[in-house]
Amino acid sequence: MHDGLLSQEEIDALLGNVNTTPSSPLSESDKDLLGEIGNISMGSASTALSTILGKMVNITTPKVSITSINRIKESFEVPIVSLEVLYTENLKGANLLLIKITDAAIIADIMMGGSGENVNRALSEIEISAVSEAMNQMIGSAATSLSTMLNFPVNISPPTARIWDDASKTLSDNVDPNEDMVEIAFRLTIEDLLDSQIMLLLSIETAKIIINKMTGQSNEEEIIQKEEFFVDETPISKIDNASQSKVIEQNMAVEEPQINIQKAKFSPLTHFSNQEKQNIDLILDVPLEISVVLGRAKKTIKEILEMGPGSLVELDKLTEEPVEILVNGKKVALGEVVVIDENFGVRINSIISNVDRVKSLQGK
Known part of the structure; x- marks a missing residue:
């Protein structure tokens, strides 16, 4: 200490060397939940891809982490095929599916009637279109599966496909390269032809909405609706002193854990989303x-x-x-x-x- 002032070393000692590293936007339990949801959703995607290719496809072993597009540029091998969609109903944010160009070439070759062996690394326009359609079916099936789990419609925008062959180029026009995103990496196998990795990217906003819905956490709007629901069911003219005391006791216990009671919501049978129509196309034959x-x-x-020849029914x-x-x-x-x-x-x-x-x- 000099002239009554603390040195930087003394300040650090007093603060106990506080760790200033920013905390993760998601807890480990949140990541585990997203991994399970991703496993189920991409299970539907693997079924769609298996139907298209006519071969056994498995998408398993999800690994969840926090990343950004800039960090992906440093770790993921380029070139890659990217398919991006935006959620347009109930969910918000972007969803990107990334596949290595070598894996995409195998998928395209099988779709074009080939064996999937000894394929070229470069993709023709027709092959790019074929792979994009396969990825579109995959992400559409995943969205439909997610909609079933969340119990509300999940619609997505038309997909944007691109070949990302230069790390200096933009991977997405809708996501800040430095923005934190949820990365879910899966193991992709196609019989004995392919054993690789694909990647699903979700915005943090999308991930938190999914987590809140699955864990039963309510936002302010839902709480207001529940309060109005309970008030409307009790006519004001029939409230006596005893019932008023009960209402007060119930209001005081609002913050205590309660059974989550909500009105059931069902998708109308007369409406099919784009993803459902695309899924139906897969089974037309x-x-x-x-x-x-x-x-x-x-x-x-x-x-x-007693029946015999000549009997009438x-x-x-x-x-x-x-x-x-x-x-x-x-x-x-x-x-x-x-x-x-x-x-x-x-x-x-x-x-x-x-x-x-x-x-x-x-x-x-």
Whole structure:
């Protein structure tokens, strides 16, 4: 100490060498939760990619960390293929899917009918388009899976694909290169052709919304809605002194842990998001069995045992009533039997509504 002033060493000693390193925006438990969510979402993405390639695809072993685009430039091998989407409903922020150019070349070669072996590192325009479509299906499937887990619609913007072949170029026009982001790295395997790594980047804002929703944490708007909900259910004219004291006691215990009671929210059956439409496109060539039901009848075991050649079975349908047309055992239309050349056929007279068909297919 000189002239009553403390030296820098003395100040550091008094402060106990306080660590000034900024804390992580996410706790370890938050990272674990994001890893589990990412594992489930990318599981759907692997199914989509497997359908496209016709090969077994596994996307597993998520590793969550905090990074930035500038730090990725230093650690991730270039060139890479990047697909970026923005969340447009309920979630906010950007989502980027990164794949190494060598891995993208294998995927493109398989999509173009090749074996996926001895591929060129450089991608043609057609191959870039093919890989972009595959990545689009993957990220769309992941968004649909995330929507199911969060129990609200998750829609994304049209994807922006680019080849990032120079670390000096911009990877995203919507994200600050120095901004902290959540990096979820996955192991990607395609049978014995590929064993590599892909990367999913989320903005911190997006990650926190997901975490809050999954952990049941409410924002101020939800709290206000809950307060209004409880007030509206008790008519003011019927409140006596005893009930007032109960209300006061309940209000004093607001900060205590309570069971989270919310009104159930369901997506309308008449609306499908872009991701759901894209997922349906993947199964358009799946064969379905169509059958026609002329009618039905109930018989006892005795009557069944007494049947023989020439026996007649009366059905519950009149001659002019339409027959039921079933797809995989589910009624989708009504029609009438016709003769086409030497075969029987059916002319469709009416189609069951989309809502009723979806309910039928869901077993409702």
